[in-house]
Amino acid sequence: MSATEPSKPTPPVPTPPRVPTPPRMPAPAAAAPAAPVVPVAPVASADSANFGRVAEDGTVEVCEGDEWRVVGQYPDGTSDEALAYYVRKFDDLAFKVHTLEQRHQAGGASASDLTTQAKRLVDDVTGAAAVGDLASLRERLDTLTGTLAEASEAEAQQAKALVDAAIAERTLLVDAIEQIAARDLSKVQWKQVTAEVTALFDTWQAQQQSGPRLPKGISQQLWKRFRDARSVVDKSRRSFYAELDETHKHARSEKNQLIERAEALAPKGVDGIPAYRNLLDEWKASGRAGRKADDALWARFKAAGDALYAARAEQSAAEEAESAPKIEAKNALLDEAKAVADESNIKQARALLTRIQRQWDEIGRVFPREKERALDDKLRTVEQSLKSREEVDWKRNNPETKARANDMSQQLLDTITKLEAERDAAENAGDAKALKEATEALEARKAWLSALEG
Incomplete structure (x- = not known):
């Protein structure tokens, strides 16, 4: 209230x-x-x-x-x-x-x-x-x-x-x-190792950000071990790439010198190609200069070589154009050379081939070289075939060979006459064994005589 x-x-x-x-x-x-x-x-x-x-x-x-x-x-x-x-x-x-x-x-x-x-x-x-x-x-x-x-x-x-x-x-x-x-860090693939270490460090950071808070002492101890190991790897990696940079620098210097020498060959044209090939061997032995640098340096070196080979291509094209009539003439001679094998008279065959060879040499060399080698190989086949026929004919008609053959033939004829008498005697005497032996020996001597005369 x-x-x-x-x-x-x-x-x-x-x-x-x-x-x-x-x-x-x-x-x-x-x-x-x-x-x-x-x-x-x-x-x-x-x-x-x-x-x-x-x-x-x-x-x-x-x-x-x-x-x-x-x-x-x-x-x-x-x-x-x-x-x-x-x-x-x-x-x-x-x-x-x-x-x-x-x-x-x-x-x-x-x-x-x-x-x-x-x-x-x-x-x-x-x-x-x-x-x-x-x-x-x-x-x-x-x-x-x-x-x-x-x-x-x-x-x-x-x-x-x-x-x-x-x-x-x-x-x-x-x-x-x-x-x-x-690891032996002097022998590792650094691209792979760097990726492994980066992945481990990223995982460490992810766990540190999203994981529970660790006791300070344990956390510091683990981080010190991780950091020290990472420092060892990083130190070796920096040392490796420092040495690699020095190697690349030296290779760049060598390759620049090779490029200057290759470019100096340009006035020689085709005659400069052998020297360029020697420079190419030195280029391969000069080592790596780094991917980007290598690509640029190789482009310059190759351009110098391309100029020489372009001159050779022009020369080859001119020579090939000049050789076209010669190639046609040699192909015509090869058609004539087919008659050498058909000629039964060896002396006439040799005369035909000698004329063809003389005309072949008068035509002269042709280009490209591969075409010339192919034509020469075809003519050489005809030459080898005739040479084989000549060797067989010489052996057959050689007086010494004939004398030896006649002497051997006479010996075989005498042996055959003797064996025929032995065969007849064995047959009359009914001596089967002697008959068999005489008959086999007689057939063998007749076969030898046939081969010698044939």
């Missing part, structure tokens, strides 16, 4: 209306120890308001457990407004507790983070300047913090497992790069 309403017989501190789970009211003497007791106005109708009361001077109290405590003053409004103000503060706290409970039930939020928020809410609820069931709110928070403690323990174990796994993964990376650093 307000200060203007008539007084009613009430106790010094009135008891608020009962609620479904009413708080235990304190004795009147415990409400305000020293100050005089002031009558309070009726409480608000909401459930939370049932836990509060407002004194005549605007002092607002909340019932928390078995005791009432002052939460503040609201002197410039009605008791309902005073209670509503402090109920809203309670509702804010209740909303925060409810939200925290929902976040925990929904999952996804860190239990340790929720525990930190819950502890802050416990501090906010404890002695809060609010009107409502603070004891129940505190019980909910106690239940939530207990649940969160278990979840935090599980999270800690999971986090430890993740850290252990990350340490194992980082250790594998360290072992891998240390194995690379332990």
